[in-house]
Amino acid sequence: MRCLIVGYGYMGKIRYDVLRRHPAVQQIAIVDPEVAASSADLKGVLLHPGQPIPWEQADAVFICTPNHVTAELCAEALRRVGRVFCEKPPGRNWEDFSRIAEAAAAIPNHTLVFGFNHRLHPAIQSAKALVGSGGLGDILYLKGTYGKSGGLRFRENWRANAEMAGGGILLDQGIHMLDLFHLFLGPLSVADAVLVDAFWNCGLEDNAFVLMRSERGVPAFLHSSATLWKHTFRLEIGCRDGYLMATGLLSQTGSYGREQLVVGKRQFEDEALALGNPREEIIHFDRDDSWEKEVNEFLLAAQGGRPTTHGTLEDARHAMQLVRDVYAVTGRQAMMARPGASALGIPRLPRWQPLQRPS
Amino acid sequence: MRSTQTSVTFPLSAIKPLDQLLTYRAYCVARTRQACGGSVKRRERCPADGVRLESFGDVEGLTYARCPQDGSLWLAALPEPVLWADLLARVSRYRHSSSAFHAELTQSRTDHVYAPKLEWIQDTLRLQQMGHPAVLEAVSPPSSFTSLLKDSGLCSTVVTVDEMALAHSPGRSAAAQRVQAAVLLESLDRVDDPEALLRGVDERLAPGGLLFVTALVSSGFDVATLGLQNRYLYPPDRTNCLSLQGLSALIAKMGFVLLEVSTPGVLDLEVVQAHLQQDPDMAVSVFERQLVEAGEETRMAFQTFLQERGLSSFARVVGRKPG
Numbered sequence: 001m002r003c004l005i006v007g008y009g010y011m012g013k014i015r016y017d018v019l020r021r022h023p024a025v026q027q028i029a030i031v032d033p034e035v036a037a038s039s040a041d042l043k044g045v046l047l048h049p050g051q052p053i054p055w056e057q058a059d060a061v062f063i064c065t066p067n068h069v070t071a072e073l074c075a076e077a078l079r080r081v082g083r084v085f086c087e088k089p090p091g092r093n094w095e096d097f098s099r100i101a102e103a104a105a106a107i108p109n110h111t112l113v114f115g116f117n118h119r120l121h122p123a124i125q126s127a128k129a130l131v132g133s134g135g136l137g138d139i140l141y142l143k144g145t146y147g148k149s150g151g152l153r154f155r156e157n158w159r160a161n162a163e164m165a166g167g168g169i170l171l172d173q174g175i176h177m178l179d180l181f182h183l184f185l186g187p188l189s190v191a192d193a194v195l196v197d198a199f200w201n202c203g204l205e206d207n208a209f210v211l212m213r214s215e216r217g218v219p220a221f222l223h224s225s226a227t228l229w230k231h232t233f234r235l236e237i238g239c240r241d242g243y244l245m246a247t248g249l250l251s252q253t254g255s256y257g258r259e260q261l262v263v264g265k266r267q268f269e270d271e272a273l274a275l276g277n278p279r280e281e282i283i284h285f286d287r288d289d290s291w292e293k294e295v296n297e298f299l300l301a302a303q304g305g306r307p308t309t310h311g312t313l314e315d316a317r318h319a320m321q322l323v324r325d326v327y328a329v330t331g332r333q334a335m336m337a338r339p340g341a342s343a344l345g346i347p348r349l350p351r352w353q354p355l356q357r358p359s
Numbered sequence: 360m361r362s363t364q365t366s367v368t369f370p371l372s373a374i375k376p377l378d379q380l381l382t383y384r385a386y387c388v389a390r391t392r393q394a395c396g397g398s399v400k401r402r403e404r405c406p407a408d409g410v411r412l413e414s415f416g417d418v419e420g421l422t423y424a425r426c427p428q429d430g431s432l433w434l435a436a437l438p439e440p441v442l443w444a445d446l447l448a449r450v451s452r453y454r455h456s457s458s459a460f461h462a463e464l465t466q467s468r469t470d471h472v473y474a475p476k477l478e479w480i481q482d483t484l485r486l487q488q489m490g491h492p493a494v495l496e497a498v499s500p501p502s503s504f505t506s507l508l509k510d511s512g513l514c515s516t517v518v519t520v521d522e523m524a525l526a527h528s529p530g531r532s533a534a535a536q537r538v539q540a541a542v543l544l545e546s547l548d549r550v551d552d553p554e555a556l557l558r559g560v561d562e563r564l565a566p567g568g569l570l571f572v573t574a575l576v577s578s579g580f581d582v583a584t585l586g587l588q589n590r591y592l593y594p595p596d597r598t599n600c601l602s603l604q605g606l607s608a609l610i611a612k613m614g615f616v617l618l619e620v621s622t623p624g625v626l627d628l629e630v631v632q633a634h635l636q637q638d639p640d641m642a643v644s645v646f647e648r649q650l651v652e653a654g655e656e657t658r659m660a661f662q663t664f665l666q667e668r669g670l671s672s673f674a675r676v677v678g679r680k681p682g
Contacts, residue, residue, distance in 0.1 A: 126486050130486070279366050280365070280366045281366075283363050284361060284364070284667070285360075286361070286362070
């Protein structure tokens with residue numbers, strides 16, 4: 001297959017690394033207005049800085065751009081190529097997502113996958129296998145914490161630019177946890193939420209506290225943060241017959257700690273000594289193949305026209321509905337427009353422009 | 360690949376008290392000497408990585424060799440397979456007789472040895488989304504685990520196969536029923552040719568099938584600390600005492616994809632402590648003695664560390680046959 005990567009930032013590089021090792025991929029082209037051919041060490045890769053996007057040379061497209069051009073590029077890629085892998089979030093807001101969904105609806109037999117790779121992390125897949133009939137019984141509650149520290153140059157990143165990003169940490173990183181909640185509980189609705197821009201003062205939430213419930217009434221709580229000075233990923237799953245706690249992520253930097261899953265089984269009948277302190281097993285994982293898995297599933301679907309099972313349009317819709325509803329519940333617009341927000345060194349817009357159509 | 364640690368605790372006395380072990384051990388050693396009394400074949404190379412073995416020392420006059428690369432220990436010379444099979448069968452029958460300490464601890468061993476292994480298999484089958492497989496147990500019969508497996512409802516069928524026959528009759532094995540999972544509880548520790556046993560298992564396993572292995576490993580704390588002074592190291596039960604590295608390498612070499620390599624042992628410190636109580640002059644370092652004599656909190660933290668870092672002597676490995 002001939003793959004086209006649109007956007008060669010952090011995610012574009014990850015996709016490139018996976019694609020160049022994939023046996024079905026014969027050619028990789030990259031389009032990025034900020035990457036010059038001479039500066040990139042990309043042997044055998046076509047670069048088209050400043051030129052029209054060569055849709056006609058692609059069998060599959062990877063949209064790895066900043067949020068403000070995602071929807072337009074994704075919709076056009078669907079129309080021109082029909083097989084699209086789009087990074088999360090699927091646009092800046094509900095309107096952006098709707099544009100993608102409308103484009104997809106107009107293209108029969110398209111393949112569209114969104115990059116919700118956390119579903120495919122080994123700790124999450126193991127947790128999914130153990131809940132319900134997997135032994136631990138029905139889920140009683142979910143509690144997720146996902147956050148990062150931002151870093152010295154946080155404000156210079158496009159993610160801190162309200163116009164480009166469309167949302168704060170909830171849309172950027174918290175959306176992964178929302179997707180995991182959906183994976184475990186199905187559709188959720190927002191019961192309440194609090195957003196604050198407590199530290200970074202970018203006019204976007206740097207902390208989100210969201211309370212949700214599933215259609216069966218199971219509660220779920222998310223803390224998404226850009227001020228967790230110790231990078232944290234923690235998903236607690238309380239079940240009728242035990243509990244699970246997924247912590248750490250096998251990320252590239254390793255800053256989220258060793259990926260592990262604590263498996264505890266409820267013990268209180270006739271086991272007084274174990275009351276409140278049941279036996280636990282801790283499973284450690286040493287390899288994250290989530291990137292490979294999701295790209296492989298996408299490419300197989302793109303080649304064979306078979307449906308995908310993860311990161312589908314419906315999965316994206318559920319996540320974006322929750323983000324939309326949280327922003328509606330909290331009156332986020334008021335927070336974004338607060339005085340002084342525009343004078344805080346928010347960066348210039350990079351040169352990503354709305355779609356360049358071929359002449 | 361994954362590794363597992365556990366918060367389960369139980370005392371050494373619940374499963375293999377050192378004082379009671381000695382009678383059983385003496386029987387095992389005597390029968391092994393008898394089996395090795397005639398013609399024997401020396402083991403020259405480590406089955407895991409092919410490195411030439413070096414002499415390590417004796418256990419009651421029976422010599423062990425060591426792989427200089429991965430630290431695995433191997434009984435240096437073995438008789439013909441038929442004699443070894445007979446030895447394993449006799450020892451297994453003795454283990455299940457009223458003469459061995461195991462009889463007095465049947466319930467306790469079921470609770471602390473076999474039930475956790477059953478739970479491990481159950482959880483792994485769930486994680487691998489494999490429901491009701493046909494399971495092969497390789498053992499020198501009788502086996503205390505067979506009935507537990509059958510009663511668990513985990514498996515569609517349980518086939519118990521003599522481990523030595525599986526290792527040395529590959530043709531007969533290949534013609535038999537294919538299974539989706541195979542269980543080798545300390546079987547690689549006992550057989551004369553672990554490589555051949557894994558080959559026999561591979562022939563019986565369907566593509567995608569799972570291999571469950573438990574073993575005592577030489578890289579674990581109590582074996583590494585006590586060396587040949589460790590009373591739990593004796594043939595034929597520990598004819599082979601692979602290191603965790605050697606065990607993983609051997610299983611991978613036979614074509615299995617490693618899904619789990621863990622050392623969730625809970626008794627390392629207690630094993631060393633039991634040896635020191637029996638022989639206060641035993642040669643261990645000051646630091647090791649300090650650890651063993653430390654308070655409960657320190658001991659538990661250290662045992663947890665051993666589990667977490669693959670340094671306990673009880674190992675569990677899960678492999679998957681490709682395909």
